[in-house]
Amino acid sequence: MADKEEEKKQRSIDSELKKSSSVSKDASKSHGEILKQQITEGQATYDRKPISLLLSSITAGLEIGFSYLLICTVFQFFSGVISEENSYKLISLVYPVGFIMVILGQSILFTEQTSLLTLPVLNKKRSITSLLKIWGLVISGNMIGGYLISFLLMWIGPRLGIFNLSTVEKIALHVTEFSPLVILASAVLAGWLMGLLSWLITSSRDTLSRIVIIFIITAMMSFTGLHHSIIGNVEVFSGLVSSDKINLLNYLNFQFFALLGNAIGGAVFVALLKYRAFVSNIDIK
Template identity: 30%
Template sequence: MAQDDKPQGGTQDGEAEKAADAKELHRTVREAGDAELDRPSGALFWSGLAAGIAIHSSLIAEGALHAGLPDAPWRDLVASLGYPVGFLVVILGRMQLFTESTITAMLPLVTRPSGWALRRTVRLWAIVLVANLIGTALAAGMVAGGALGNAEIRAAMVEVSARILELGGWQTFINAIPAGFLIAMIAWILPNGRNQAFWIILAISYVIAVAGFSHSIVGADETFLLLFTGRVDVGHALFGLLIPAILGNLVGGAGLFTLLAHGQVQGETGE
């Protein structure tokens, strides 16, 4: 908005300006979601597969930092700086990440609800989620098979991954809700902060790491590594780790954050 066009009328005008900003954000994120929903299945799958492989760089960076740091109380705080690496690669690289699509795919649905809109939202989530999981499984398999990293870093990656075993299935679900909320927040903020995108992604994903919140796709990478190295069995991996994290991320991103983001402009979107 140009300087001369700004409202000059005090509190009420300031509130109107904020509402207009929220409407513009809603429209921008919703249109991005529509574009994603209209993409061919093949394009979604390959983009999601690339994201699943690329997100593995978070675990590589964490493992490398963990291996190179002394065993001190601040070790995890510094090693967690590796966690945002995968998110920076995936989000700035415009790859399809399941948790980021929770809000972008949901806004078109909640704005124009219909059976058709629901089906295409579920279609996007299913394709991207499966592709993300395949990508993380491939990357974790390469580590477990000794194809990536040296022995010290591989051992550190397993040690970092083993932290998810401290939570039961219900705790993982609850822990995944704020992670889904925060990743959806990134997708909501970025249109207004493209010049600060690096720092926005870094700060929010670092909070997820240091708080120990459960992210379904990074968690899938860790789960597959633990599965392939014999630390967990298939049942625990599926029902104790993967599914609770996926559902919790959906509740936090597609549920809480999307409804709050949409609710603040409901009736004002022109839809």
């Protein structure tokens, strides 16, 4: 009996999602239309071949490195001109560049995809096991890409004279100076914002609007110092391999709590709440 009720409820949800559509091309997308599009996009990602997902994820990890390149360059350029505290605020203006490249270029970034990939599970189209597998693949690809771009930037930066390894060390220490609980809570907020970013990108209809949305969300993350696991991976890994002040435990501690917090933020505070808000308004037929 319980199974039949569950099936009946799911049919009602699917039916309501199918009917969701905006009035015209100029009208704002409804909650249901955005949700339907997010679920469709999420399922399309599940249907991709593992090698395609891995390569796209590695690409995202590489491309996010351009934000790190600008972060280090701006920090070094203003070193001695303004205080370090002000420099960390200033880099929020260049922090979004890598995210714009990744998101508009359709590469797969874990934090931007977290809520997107959770929605098909909530809609009972995919299993939790398949979600964890695809998360693992995407995270692995993002981190591999981050390692590769990190080595390249640490080699080219000093040779171009745009930043030195002292800057790399300072940025890594700035990211890891907090307790695990603070990093976790900070990462939850960052994951929440990235989930909202994905939702807002889906709601927007033109490229310029999407660029503005990406800039606002990611600049806010940088200005407030919230922890993002993928660009943070590049920041802390670079410190790990270039400075004796960052050890493997520092890196693993940061990466674990940042990934966990980002996952919770996107999956719970965006995917679950947005989905339940829609479902709670449906009458079972």
